[in-house]
Amino acid sequence: MTPPPPPGSMNELFAWGYDAYGQLGDGGTNTNQSSPVQAGTANNWTAIAVGRDHSLAINSNGELFAWGSDAQGQLGDGGTNTDQSSPVQVGTASNWTTIAAGAYYSLALNSNGELFAWGWDGYGQLGDGGTNTNQSSPVRVGTASNWTAIAAGTYHSLAINSNGELFAWGWDSNGQLGDGGTNT
Secondary structure, eight states, X not given: OOOOOOTTTTBOOEEEEOOTTSTTOSSSSSOOEEEXXXXXXXXXXXXXXXXXXXXXXXXXXXOEEEEEOOTTSTTOSSSSSOOEEEEEEOSSOOOEEEEEEOSSEEEEEETTSOEEEEEOOTTSTTOSSSSSOXXXXXXXXXXXXXXXXXXXXXXXXXXXXXXXXXXXXXXXXXXXTOSSSOOO
């Protein structure tokens, strides 16, 4: 019988497939992979999410990392919208708990129940009450601190608060916000 691996060694992250923007996170030459390659070198990942051409992950220290396409600021690294083929840290916080990724944007919850968004905001999917302006660093969504779950669609976002109430914002061309409105 093979002994179990040492603690922490089971949480390596692997990716494969299309890699035109570095979304596999292997630090390579953006070459498509038909077999799994390790994303970054860490072995303490606890959560992952993938958008259209970018990836997000949280490690066991509560730190948030992103890689891949950053054309719209979806990596949240506050940089110059430069694609990254290796994980880069999003800010300096170490209390991230939950992540979600849409087509060109990202969402994250922290342990205080606060919701943040960044990236492309063409349809208001960041929910920051702004003027549909892209953000290359996380911006807080509202003032509530009781969010418990999030999800990201292609161009719309959803969140549930501790009261069990569901909120939606962003693109509503086909009624995906579920608000009974005019689908605008």
